[in-house]
Amino acid sequence: MRKVAHYILxxxxxxxxxxxxxxxxxxxxxxxxxxxxxxxxKSSRVTTKTALQKAEERWFARFTREQLEDLNKAxxxxxxxxxxxxxxxxxxGISLWITGADLVLDVVSELTGDGTLEFxxxxxxxxxxxxxxxxxxxxxxxPLPHIGNYKTIHRLPYGFTFExxxxxxxxxxxxxxxxxxxxxxxxxxKKPISPYGRDTQVTKVxxxxxxxxxxxxxxxxxxxxxxxDKSHPDGYRHDYDTFRFPTSEFDLSNVPHVPRSSxxxxxxxxxxxxxxxxxxxxxxxxxxxxxxAILQSQPVPLSRPLPMPMSQxxxxxxPPLIQxxxxxxxxxxxxxxxxxxxxxxxxxxxxxxxPDRESRDWSHKFKVLxxxxxxxxxxxxxxxMFSFLLAKPVRPDIVVNQTFMxxxxxxxxxxxxxxxxxxxxxxxxxxxxxxxxxxxxxxxxGGAK
Amino acid sequence: xxxxxxxxxxxxxxxxxxxxxxxxESPFSEVVVELTPFHKVMSWINYFVPVGTMLAILTTYLxxxxxxxxVRWILRLAKYID
Numbered sequence: 001m002r003k004v005a006h007y008i009l010x011x012x013x014x015x016x017x018x019x020x021x022x023x024x025x026x027x028x029x030x031x032x033x034x035x036x037x038x039x040x041x042k043s044s045r046v047t048t049k050t051a052l053q054k055a056e057e058r059w060f061a062r063f064t065r066e067q068l069e070d071l072n073k074a075x076x077x078x079x080x081x082x083x084x085x086x087x088x089x090x091x092x093g094i095s096l097w098i099t100g101a102d103l104v105l106d107v108v109s110e111l112t113g114d115g116t117l118e119f120x121x122x123x124x125x126x127x128x129x130x131x132x133x134x135x136x137x138x139x140x141x142x143p144l145p146h147i148g149n150y151k152t153i154h155r156l157p158y159g160f161t162f163e164x165x166x167x168x169x170x171x172x173x174x175x176x177x178x179x180x181x182x183x184x185x186x187x188x189x190k191k192p193i194s195p196y197g198r199d200t201q202v203t204k205v206x207x208x209x210x211x212x213x214x215x216x217x218x219x220x221x222x223x224x225x226x227x228x229d230k231s232h233p234d235g236y237r238h239d240y241d242t243f244r245f246p247t248s249e250f251d252l253s254n255v256p257h258v259p260r261s262s263x264x265x266x267x268x269x270x271x272x273x274x275x276x277x278x279x280x281x282x283x284x285x286x287x288x289x290x291x292x293a294i295l296q297s298q299p300v301p302l303s304r305p306l307p308m309p310m311s312q313x314x315x316x317x318x319p320p321l322i323q324x325x326x327x328x329x330x331x332x333x334x335x336x337x338x339x340x341x342x343x344x345x346x347x348x349x350x351x352x353x354x355p356d357r358e359s360r361d362w363s364h365k366f367k368v369l370x371x372x373x374x375x376x377x378x379x380x381x382x383x384x385m386f387s388f389l390l391a392k393p394v395r396p397d398i399v400v401n402q403t404f405m406x407x408x409x410x411x412x413x414x415x416x417x418x419x420x421x422x423x424x425x426x427x428x429x430x431x432x433x434x435x436x437x438x439x440x441x442x443x444x445x446g447g448a449k
Numbered sequence: 450x451x452x453x454x455x456x457x458x459x460x461x462x463x464x465x466x467x468x469x470x471x472x473x474e475s476p477f478s479e480v481v482v483e484l485t486p487f488h489k490v491m492s493w494i495n496y497f498v499p500v501g502t503m504l505a506i507l508t509t510y511l512x513x514x515x516x517x518x519x520v521r522w523i524l525r526l527a528k529y530i531d
Contacts, residue, residue, distance in 0.1 A: 365462060366462065366465065369462070369465060369466055369469055370465075370469060372474060372475055372478065373469045373472040373473070373474065373475065374472055374473050374474065374475045374476060375472075376469070376472070377475035377477070377478075378475075380475075381475055381477040381478075384477075385477075385484075386504065388484055388487055388488050388491055389491060389500050389501060389504060390495075390500070390501035390504065391488050391489075391491040391492040391495055391501070392492055392495070393492060393495040393496040393499070394489075394492035394493060394495075394496060395493075395496055396493035396496060415496075422496065422497065425497070426497070426498070426499045426502075429498055429499060429503075430499055430502055430503065430506070433503050433506065433507075434506060437506070437507070437510050441514075444514060445514065445517060
């Protein structure tokens, strides 16, 4: 019985951590859908049902995209030779994906560090909105080799650095003391927390440095973006970690109390513009009343952001989007939708206004879905081939306008004179063909005995 | 009722899209693009020889032949003919 409970726990752990992959499984999809809808309903304050539906759709749009990525990954994994296509290999990859064996492989590959996806595929826009007890702090993102991994490094006063890292399964933080422009002196804390389940969080780091005392402390305060207790205005789950360290071990005499800001790395400037606005949590300027509606006609996305390609220029992102304070609901960037995805909402709006139209479109949608996929496309392929044979008759006018050995060679011949006779000629051929068929019918059918 | 129908169709569409999404693209789609110049030549041929009309007649004829084979099988089954 205990064993079964463990298996169930592991199952739900896997489903929770790899929800996007589990969502691809037809058996797990309804469960994930129910959970996601419940989460969206709990975490969003909406005034209209439409806003809630749109918020849910954004979640599922994200899931759909991740499904495709996972399927690609599954297929790639099944290819012993990269870049070589093969039906068997593809079938193996898809089978892994369908049966959920992919989940296990994902865990193994991430644990062993065999992930092949690049850092640029992950959403590198900061997921954490930070609050420090001084406003003059800065953060940089440290690229890690695998998707889902990221590390934020926050410069703190007095030469301390707070690293928040997130590996595939584990997340944690580390506070390191760096005397300015020197090598790291030592780690104050390192606390892995397993497993991570929060995509956004707000972290406050407070350093109570007492140079005259033997011991100083660092308090790391983290809060979930989703309120647990709605009845209380600050009903968010809080997590406090307090670390005490002997002050005498650190040479703090030459440490400036106001740290220098580290500039945002050049490669991240397109997605992360300066200055970064540090906000309180919940941001009082954006979220004065917890009960007010956040999602109006233009709801902010609640889902995890879509991977944002690094090649996008900063001009494509509106400055207010980057610089404005982030609330617990807005701590995610607005996903950069693909053109295909961008067209979906418009279609949906049109369909909402006319339910009949949506019903009529179903046949077209299914047709589009099927006509391009092998082997269902075969009838349409045959039709296309025949459509070439059924080309509309066009009189062939020969026009040659070339230069041959420096001499102009122009020749033009039009078959206009055939127009009056060609109809008769074509009719004659058709009649001959029909007679041929009639003649051959007896040999084809064999006749009655 | 309309909403239920749409919901069912949406569910079916999602299911089918996932199922069909695993399938590869049609291998003949590129062939069709490459055959575009052939379309022009075929137009000239059709000016002289009505290939399209002949194909339509042939298709109807073959359908009639297959129908006959079906009827013949039924008649033999009923022992109306040998």
